[in-house]
Amino acid sequence: MQREAALKKWLAAHYPAQSFDWAFAAADADFRRYFRAVFADGRSVVCMDAPPDKMSIAPYIQVQQLFDMVHVPAILAADEAQGFMALEDLGQITYLAALQHDPRLPVHKTLLLDAIDELVQLQLGSRAGVLPGYDAVVMRREMQLFPDWFVAKELGQSFNFKQQQLWQQTLDTLLPTLTAQPQVYVHRDFIVRNLMLTRARPGVLDFQDALYGPISYDLVSLLRDAFIEWEEEFVLDLVIRYWEKARAAGLSVNADFDAFYRDFEWMGVQRHLKVAGIFARLYHRDGKGKYRSEIPRFLNYLRRSSRRYKALAPLYALLVELVGDEELQTGYTF
Structure with missing residues (x-):
């Protein structure tokens, strides 16, 4: 819960004066968790929580840049020290x-x-x-x-x-x-x-x-x-x-x-x-x-x-x- 609260605070700092609804989105087999933030104007972002003592987001950032020939989520904001990222929301239908x-x-x-x-x-x-x-x-x-x-x-x-x-x-x-x-x-x-x-x-x-x-x-x-x-x-x-x-x-x-x-x-x-x-x-x-x-x-x-x-x-x-x-x-x- 502490990391989730910290992630919400981090996102709010990147989108000041913009309220958003917050919901759990998904979890991976490793330690990553994803949350969806939906702003008042209908826009949404997906936030990744990757505990830095367990894993690094650096490989994700490197490969995201390499894979620009396919449709990967854009990185809107990233904090390697905290293991937080805000990503383009590609929807909810796998x-x-x-x-x-x-x-x-x-x-x-x-x-x-x-x-x-x-x-x-x-x-x-x-x-x-x-x-x-x-x-x-x-x-x-x-x-x-x-x-x-x-x-x-x-x-x-x-x-x-x-x-x-x-x-x-x-x-x-x-x-x-x-x-x-x-x-x-x-x-x-x-x-x-x-x-x-x-x-x-x-x-x-x-x-x-x-x-x-x-x-x-x-x-x-x-x-x-x-x-x-x-x-x-x-x-x-x-x-x-x-x-x-x-x-x-x-x-x-x-x-x-x-x-x-x-x-x-x-x-x-x-x-x-x-x-x-x-x-x-x-x-x-x-x-x-x-x-x-x-x-x-x-x-x-x-x-x-x-x-x-x-x-x-x-x-x-x-x-x-x-x-x-x-x-x-x-x-x-x-």
């Missing part, structure tokens, strides 16, 4: 809310194609040497969240010798292929919860952890989402649409679509392992349980992808030993 409100697949396709157009623009604006690299060291560290948190804490197990061998074979197979992909700016959480429905083009949020890495990462984040799921044929159609748009725009995607789709699926395996570990960590370490129920979706993604490719057979065998080979129940499947 892509997730819009998609869940209207279950018709043609509507979903239209919205997702708009998001893909925005992603292509982001990737076209990429420059090497500006953001840190999304390299094998980072990817391996992320994947290690799976045994450290999902297996150890969620399942209460540890790898035996055979399972450790299967895990190592998985790492040795995935990492060289993933790091060989063309490199672009990677948002790293380009999901429907972080896209806003606006009158013009999709608004893009939560980009402060961006890196420079594999071209398929953000596409798989969008189409193999944590909170909403589509049939394989629908996803395949959208991957083809992205591939065609990317090639037409001059991005260095693989000219062989089958090879590109393998890259897409293998990139998804890396992300799904990471997110299953993150969601387990949020529950067991941080006491945040709202993401825990989505872990089965990622286990389903992992099993489907790993059993399609002979090279990923060690991962499939490991998953079957850990959680079985039956599909697990999830919500919002279309």
